[in-house]
Amino acid sequence: MASPLLFLAAFSLLLSTVHPKVIAVELLSEVKLSSRILQDSIVKQVNENPKAGWEAALNPRFSNYTVGEFKHLLGVKPTPERELLGVPVVTHDKSLKLPTTFDARTAWPHCSTIGRILDQGHCGSCWAFGAVEALSDRFCIHFGMNISLSANDVIACCGFLCGSGCDGGYPISAWRYFARRGVVTEECDPYFDDIGCSHPGCEPAYPTPKCVKKCVKGNQLWKRSKHYSVGAYRIRSNPADIMAEIYKNGPVEVSFTVYEDFAHYKSGIYKHVTGGVMGGHAVKLIGWGTSDDGEDYWLLANQWNRGWGDDGYFKIIRGVDECGIESDVVAGFPSTKNLVHEVADMEVAETASF
Numbered sequence: 001m002a003s004p005l006l007f008l009a010a011f012s013l014l015l016s017t018v019h020p021k022v023i024a025v026e027l028l029s030e031v032k033l034s035s036r037i038l039q040d041s042i043v044k045q046v047n048e049n050p051k052a053g054w055e056a057a058l059n060p061r062f063s064n065y066t067v068g069e070f071k072h073l074l075g076v077k078p079t080p081e082r083e084l085l086g087v088p089v090v091t092h093d094k095s096l097k098l099p100t101t102f103d104a105r106t107a108w109p110h111c112s113t114i115g116r117i118l119d120q121g122h123c124g125s126c127w128a129f130g131a132v133e134a135l136s137d138r139f140c141i142h143f144g145m146n147i148s149l150s151a152n153d154v155i156a157c158c159g160f161l162c163g164s165g166c167d168g169g170y171p172i173s174a175w176r177y178f179a180r181r182g183v184v185t186e187e188c189d190p191y192f193d194d195i196g197c198s199h200p201g202c203e204p205a206y207p208t209p210k211c212v213k214k215c216v217k218g219n220q221l222w223k224r225s226k227h228y229s230v231g232a233y234r235i236r237s238n239p240a241d242i243m244a245e246i247y248k249n250g251p252v253e254v255s256f257t258v259y260e261d262f263a264h265y266k267s268g269i270y271k272h273v274t275g276g277v278m279g280g281h282a283v284k285l286i287g288w289g290t291s292d293d294g295e296d297y298w299l300l301a302n303q304w305n306r307g308w309g310d311d312g313y314f315k316i317i318r319g320v321d322e323c324g325i326e327s328d329v330v331a332g333f334p335s336t337k338n339l340v341h342e343v344a345d346m347e348v349a350e351t352a353s354f
Contacts, residue, residue, distance in 0.1 A: 028276075033068035037263050045274050046261060053295060053317070054268030061308035062263055067278070070263055073304070074279030075124025075168035076255045079328070083170055088233045092244035101289040102243070103299060104137065104251050111140035113148055114251065114286060117312030119305040120151075121193030123166035123208070128154040129303045130253035130282035131174035131330075132183060135229055137284075139334045141250040148186040149227060156192075157181070157211035165208030171253050171282050175232030175332045182226030182338060188215035189225075227339075229332035237327045239296075239319050243288055245331065254300070255282045255328040256316075265309050269297045270316045272323060285329070288318055298325060 038058045046056035062070060105115045113136040120129050132149040139145045155165050158177045163169025177183070192209040213222050235245045235252065245252055260275025269291060287299040296318040306312040316322055 028067065028071075033071070034066050037062050037065045037067050037070040037260070039260075039264075042261050042264050042274055046264065049273055052268075052271070052273050053293075054270045054315075055266045056261065056264040057266035059264065059266065059308045061304050065263075067260075069122070071278050072122065072124050072167075073120060073126065074258050074281045075126045075163075075166070076280030076282045077127075077163050077168045077170055078280070079170045079172060083172055084234075087172060088231075089236055090233050090241070090245065091236045091238075092241050092248070094240065096244050096247075098240070098243050098247055101287075102247060103287040103289075104246065105286065107247075107287075108137075108141050108250070110144075110146075111137055112146050113137050113140060115301075116148070117301060117306050118151075118191075118303040120303045121191070123155065123193055124168045125151055125155045125166055126282040126303060127163065127169040127171045127255075128158075128174050130255075130284050131171055131178070133284045133301070133303070134251045134253045134331060135175075135178060135183070135227075135334060138250040138331075139227065142334050143336075143339070147227065149183045150186045150189040150191070152186075152189045152191050152209060153184045156189075156209040157213065159211075167208070168280075171255055171328070172232055172234065172330050175229060175253075175330055178227075178229035178332060179231050179335075182228040184215070184222060184225040185227070187225075188217070188220050188222065190216060224338070228335035228337040230335045232330065232332045235329040235331065237321070237329070239326060242285070242326060242329050245329070246285065246287065249331065249333070251284050251286045251301075252329050252331040253282055254285045254325055254330075255280055256323040256325040257281075258323070265314050267310045268315065269295050270314055270322075289315075 043056040043058060046052050108114060118129060120126055128151045132151045132154060136147060136149045139147055154162065154174050154177055162173040162177060215222055215225060235242050258278045258281045259272050260278060261273050262270065284301045285298055286301055288297065289299065290296050297315040298318045300314055300316065302309060302312055302314060316325055321327055
């Protein structure tokens with residue numbers, strides 16, 4: 001008979017394959033929160049570390065940001081256990097032969113959304129951005145539709161079921177919202193804050209936009225603009241399963257823990273070197289590869305515009321669950337629901353043009 005300790009060890013290993021690892025953030029002092037997020041000392045510590053594997057810099061995106069303002073962008077809340085009940089965990093056939101390098105941008109070159117780098121502004125809406133970006137890509141991959149879906153719809157209209165809007169939310173709940181309520185296009189409901197925190201009134205409240213349920217263009221209908229997903233699921237926390245999911249179905253949304261040094265990322269393969277925990281962040285995972293030095297990495301698109309990182313992208317070490325990057329991977333399939341309206345509208349437009 002197995003000992004209780006062996007049983008607990010096995011049970012803990014099982015949980016680690018399906019449970020997110022975004023770390024709860026400690027409260028920081030007012031002095032720390034009001035200090036600048038970008039520090040010469042962090043750049044120096046990373047760049048002088050021969051084992052770092054990446055280059056740090058004072059990224060223009062955060063040139064005027066305090067620690068408090070940076071923390072607010074990290075909007076992934078630790079997912080409550082109840083939100084995970086009934087969510088399937090997907091695994092893939094281990095016999096699938098995967099390429100050593102993969103980039104969704106080149107795998108599906110006709111899908112323009114895959115290569116877009118967006119900007120979440122000053123709102124803690126990363127949980128919604130990662131979701132709408134991945135679903136937009138999947139509509140193109142599976143249905144040949146180049147559409148950009150609205151993060152604004154999810155942030156403003158999902159309400160408490162998704163979390164707290166600009167004060168953070170749960171990635172899996174965004175995918176559930178797509179299945180339950182659908183999400184309109186960006187053309188119908190554009191993002192409320194496309195100029196970041198340079199306008200009056202954006203501090204310190206960081207207000208969540210109001211749910212209007214009306215397209216900005218009068219000739220578009222909110223309900224007809226809705227696009228749906230088929231359910232929501234998580235991918236087993238195993239690199240091979242995550243790779244197979246992207247290879248077969250398209251980009252996914254991932255969450256991970258952000259430390260102070262991540263704000264300084266410029267190029268290379270990130271791994272945490274220095275600085276305290278800032279919060280949980282969600283981004284879009286689009287590929288993988290191996291460096292010339294033989295280090296495996298993930299390739300991801302962030303939504304902090306192109307003034308941050310490697311033209312808006314970053315790489316992080318693959319296979320060791322760095323910062324929990326492999327522990328909370330979520331996605332869903334695009335649905336044909338409501339698309340009949342879109343096809344009918346296109347046919348009417350084509351007929352009218354003759």
